[in-house]
Amino acid sequence: MCHRKVDLKGILQLRWWWVLIAAVLVVFGERFLGISVLHSTTLGIVLTMLLSNILLFFAAKRRAYISQWATGCILMVDTLLLALLLRFAGGPMNPFTALFFVQIVISSVILDAKWTWAIATLSVAGFASLFHVAELGVPDTPSVAPFNAHLKGMWLAFSSVSFLVAYFVARMVREIDDRERRLQNLHIERLNQERLISLTRLAMGAAHELSTPLSTIAVAAGEISRYNELPDRREIVRDAELILKEVKRIKGIISRMSGGTSRSQKRKNERIRVEQLVEMVKESLGDMEDRVRFNGCSGLEISVQVSGLAASIVELVKNALHASPSDVVDVDISSDCGFFNVVVSNSGVISPLVEARIGEPFFTTKEPGKGMGLGVYLVNLFAKECGGNFMISSDRVAYKTKAELRIPIYDMEKAA
Numbered sequence: 508m509c510h511r512k513v514d515l516k517g518i519l520q521l522r523w524w525w526v527l528i529a530a531v532l533v534v535f536g537e538r539f540l541g542i543s544v545l546h547s548t549t550l551g552i553v554l555t556m557l558l559s560n561i562l563l564f565f566a567a568k569r570r571a572y573i574s575q576w577a578t579g580c581i582l583m584v585d586t587l588l589l590a591l592l593l594r595f596a597g598g599p600m601n602p603f604t605a606l607f608f609v610q611i612v613i614s615s616v617i618l619d620a621k622w623t624w625a626i627a628t629l630s631v632a633g634f635a636s637l638f639h640v641a642e643l644g645v646p647d648t649p650s651v652a653p654f655n656a657h658l659k660g661m662w663l664a665f666s667s668v669s670f671l672v673a674y675f676v677a678r679m680v681r682e683i684d685d686r687e688r689r690l691q692n693l694h695i696e697r698l699n700q701e702r703l704i705s706l707t708r709l710a711m712g713a714a715h716e717l718s719t720p721l722s723t724i725a726v727a728a729g730e731i732s733r734y735n736e737l738p739d740r741r742e743i744v745r746d747a748e749l750i751l752k753e754v755k756r757i758k759g760i761i762s763r764m765s766g767g768t769s770r771s772q773k774r775k776n777e778r779i780r781v782e783q784l785v786e787m788v789k790e791s792l793g794d795m796e797d798r799v800r801f802n803g804c805s806g807l808e809i810s811v812q813v814s815g816l817a818a819s820i821v822e823l824v825k826n827a828l829h830a831s832p833s834d835v836v837d838v839d840i841s842s843d844c845g846f847f848n849v850v851v852s853n854s855g856v857i858s859p860l861v862e863a864r865i866g867e868p869f870f871t872t873k874e875p876g877k878g879m880g881l882g883v884y885l886v887n888l889f890a891k892e893c894g895g896n897f898m899i900s901s902d903r904v905a906y907k908t909k910a911e912l913r914i915p916i917y918d919m920e921k922a923a
């Protein structure tokens with residue numbers, strides 16, 4: 508709420524009403540309310556309000572919204588002008604002292620708590636400043652003492668109600684804003700899930716279509732590799748072996764695409780040693796493995812969703828390698844309290860703006876064609892499905908960025 512912009516036209520309309528009320532008070536105050544009005548001073552205050560409104564009118568043509576700070580300053584100036592106007596137009600005996608209350612309500616609705624309390628305090632102080640008996644021209648005699656006590660009682664009641672309203676209205680508005688924000692986040696999440704489901708279906712279709720030609724390539728490469736006994740065919744044999752290796756790697760990727768990213772399929776836990784998991788990750792990384800350093804948890808056997816965990820680690824490592832193209836990436840593996848922890852660290856930091864958006868589907872800082880912005884989102888999705896959590900943080904002092912994946916593990920034991 509503290510960063511919400513305020514409609515300048517709405518503030519301008521409110522201030523035009525202030526000018527109208529002030530003008531009516533100056534012109535008709537003595538005749539209809541029986542109060543003493545110092546016309547020269549009050550007229551100057553009304554003209555000040557009018558001129559400031561004209562300036563705001565031209566400002567509203569250039570910009571529709573203003574900041575909380577600017578709005579708070581405008582309302583505080585209006586509160587001071589109201590106090591000055593009432594001081595020379597009847598003081599506390601003027602029934603329009605209730606206008607102080609309007610300022611508090613408006614600030615509670617459109618401003619944050621700090622500004623609301625500041626304007627409430629200023630309004631109470633402005634009301635209190637009207638109680639100078641000598642300047643009001645009311646003698647402090649026994650006959651008027653009860654009336655003065657009544658006015659001061661009104662000020663006390665006004666102060667109490669003002670602070671109560673400032674607290675409860677501001678709290679109510681904050682709760683409404685929080686609820687709207689949660690509903691908006693749920694709506695965005697639902698839209699993202701629908702987009703992800705569509706993309707998953709596309710990926711599954713592509714995986715199905717690619718599996719047939721890849722199988723044909725694998726068969727043909729296998730036939731070629733049988734000619735290794737011929738001296739003039741060795742180069743062809745090496746190429747065939749490379750084709751077989753890459754086909755196997757592509758099939759693994761397709762398997763993860765068709766089954767690993769689909770939320771509609773419930774993946775089962777499998778028992779695996781950490782060393783085997785690390786080997787799966789290294790195999791997926793290919794030549795990039797040389798720049799990755801794996802640490803910790805040797806000999807541990809865990810029960811997890813193996814394909815999803817391996818794909819998540821690969822994605823985090825690739826992102827770290829992309830962010831630090833000339834440095835080594837550390838992958839620290841540990842376990843505690845029934846959770847399996849993977850922390851991928853790389854040198855460098857990310858900006859607060861990017862950090863706030865990381866995890867949104869289709870958000871990426873990579874060049875076009877280098878990524879779709881789904882990797883981190885799928886990692887976060889996998890962590891939630893497993894009952895774990897995922898977070899990315901940057902340490903600007905150590906100049907390090909860490910991506911931590913934490914998921915529950917079952918039947919954890921040390922392998923013999």
